[in-house]
Amino acid sequence: MKSIHLVNAKLIDVRQGKLMDAESLLIQDGRIQRIGDCELPQDVQTLDMRGAYLMPGLVDSHVHVTAITPNFALLETLSPFYVGAKSNELLTDMLMRGFTTVRDAGGADYGLAQAVDEDSIIGPRIMYCGRALSQTGGHGDMRAQGQQNFEGCFCCAGLGRVCDGVSEVRRAARDEIRKGATQIKIMASGGVSSPTDRVDSTQFSIEELDAIVEEATAANIHTMAHAYTARAINRLVPRGITSIEHGNLLDEESCRLMVEYGTYLTPTLVTYESLAREGVEAGMAPHLQQKVYDVLEAGHAALKMAYQAGVKMLYGSDLLGRMQVHQLGEFTIRKSVISHADLIRAATCNAADAYGYTGDFGEIMIGARADLVAYDHNPLDNIDVLTDPQNELKVIMKGGRLYKNLL
Structure with a gap:
């Protein structure tokens, strides 16, 4: 599997409910190997995220x-x-x-x-x-x-x-x-x-x-x-x-x-x-x-x-x-009661914690599976971003493999 370098991304730390300082990450063998600036391997594929908001699948x-x-x-x-x-x-x-x-x-x-x-x-x-x-x-x-x-x-x-x-x-x-x-x-x-x-x-x-x-x-x-x-x-x-x-x-x-x-x-x-x-x-x-x-x-x-x-x-x-x-309608129903950050945690890192897979998926961190999705706008500001995949969802990656790329 070819290494992939994602650049110009706004990375979402779902556990903290905020954006990360870094804007790039390196994916090798289906997992996140580096976050932020790093030395790149040969024959790496670079994908410009064009400012999209990147979060765990x-x-x-x-x-x-x-x-x-x-x-x-x-x-x-x-x-x-x-x-x-x-x-x-x-x-x-x-x-x-x-x-x-x-x-x-x-x-x-x-x-x-x-x-x-x-x-x-x-x-x-x-x-x-x-x-x-x-x-x-x-x-x-x-x-x-x-x-x-x-x-x-x-x-x-x-x-x-x-x-x-x-x-x-x-x-x-x-x-x-x-x-x-x-x-x-x-x-x-x-x-x-x-x-x-x-x-x-x-x-x-x-x-x-x-x-x-x-x-x-x-x-x-x-x-x-x-x-x-x-x-x-x-x-x-x-x-x-x-x-x-x-x-x-x-x-x-x-x-x-x-x-x-x-x-x-x-x-x-x-x-x-x-x-x-x-x-x-x-x-x-x-x-x-x-x-x-x-x-x-x-x-x-x-x-x-x-x-x-x-x-x-x-x-x-x-x-x-x-x-x-x-x-995706469960997001719409819950948003009147639950904060956007907590809604996102329920659909990402909380699941990994509950299953006993903390660090394996559900958040952007070194060693985690490269299960990633990217949106035009920030779902922390507006959870409706997640409920409109046809217009908002630009990239879908699972295990380092791209299944959708509209960038």
């Missing part, structure tokens, strides 16, 4: 890259080849929005991640959990009330796997770890898209939760837990969960616990607004769409409460099917 910490439809029961019956082909389109669009890393919350596996790494599929780097773990009748169990068997199978496309009891959840976690999972996803409360559970239910026993976290910890990977209510969240956080996904119905005690234990929160407000507007038209069953309204408005109050309490946050979209075009 964005990270979406809650996606479903194989969720080509919001109808999860249907998804489990589809050919994995068909789903993989359609996921190709979704992944390319994510990269073109400026996301260079995404954390999949159920559905993607080692094959899809490898295809992206090899550039067989053009998209962001995928952190994957394989199948999310669900109890019988939980958020990952897509059987209707009268259905005894799964229409599909766990070898086919789908987002979750059902396991019950300490020995089964250990086996399931170990199996996903065997297949290379970079994190384990736990369905720890009811959800909107599952047919038989209630949003306000807790799922898995304390013993089962402890077993799953223990297996992930033993493998040196982190855990993410789907949870809406304070009751679900407050029993999860002391177990050592890394991030709470959604959290729309949390309370002050939830915030206190998350601050105490250093737990991250991944709000995904954009998906509820999208489901309320166009969920049925996109393929969601009408009776499931009604569950959206149980959490829609509460999510905005939860965001404000958590931010004021000092809970660390990640950027997440959780969009399904064709609604994934709204992926």
Whole structure:
């Protein structure tokens, strides 16, 4: 890979929320080798950034890259080849929005991640959990009330796997770890898209939760837990969960616990607004769409409460099917509550910290991956810059390779 020297750039230090003094950096072997003036190697390619604002590539910490439809029961019956082909389109669009890393919350596996790494599929780097773990009748169990068997199978496309009891959840976690999972996803409360559970239910026993976290910890990977209510969240956080996904119905005690234990929160407000507007038209069953309204408005109050309490946050979209075009909309929703600098941190360095990859990506520093995006204007001054990639986003680089260059 040819060395690249980026010059005349306004480098953004996302951790400090300010511009850096340097205006150039040297990239070798896909990583940042030098920042500022330095001696250049032979045969270096120079790219004049023309004053563009350069920052780390964005990270979406809650996606479903194989969720080509919001109808999860249907998804489990589809050919994995068909789903993989359609996921190709979704992944390319994510990269073109400026996301260079995404954390999949159920559905993607080692094959899809490898295809992206090899550039067989053009998209962001995928952190994957394989199948999310669900109890019988939980958020990952897509059987209707009268259905005894799964229409599909766990070898086919789908987002979750059902396991019950300490020995089964250990086996399931170990199996996903065997297949290379970079994190384990736990369905720890009811959800909107599952047919038989209630949003306000807790799922898995304390013993089962402890077993799953223990297996992930033993493998040196982190855990993410789907949870809406304070009751679900407050029993999860002391177990050592890394991030709470959604959290729309949390309370002050939830915030206190998350601050105490250093737990991250991944709000995904954009998906509820999208489901309320166009969920049925996109393929969601009408009776499931009604569950959206149980959490829609509460999510905005939860965001404000958590931010004021000092809970660390990640950027997440959780969009399904064709609604994934709204992926950048979470910035727009959160900006009325959260500062521009904190919004950017949630979508960059906070994600690397949460995953255990501090210094590997998520910020401009020596040794980090050259996952970089450049904009005409400064997103620290106006977060809307990030939501207008067609006009603002000039350069996309992942691992030192250019995927977009309009300079």
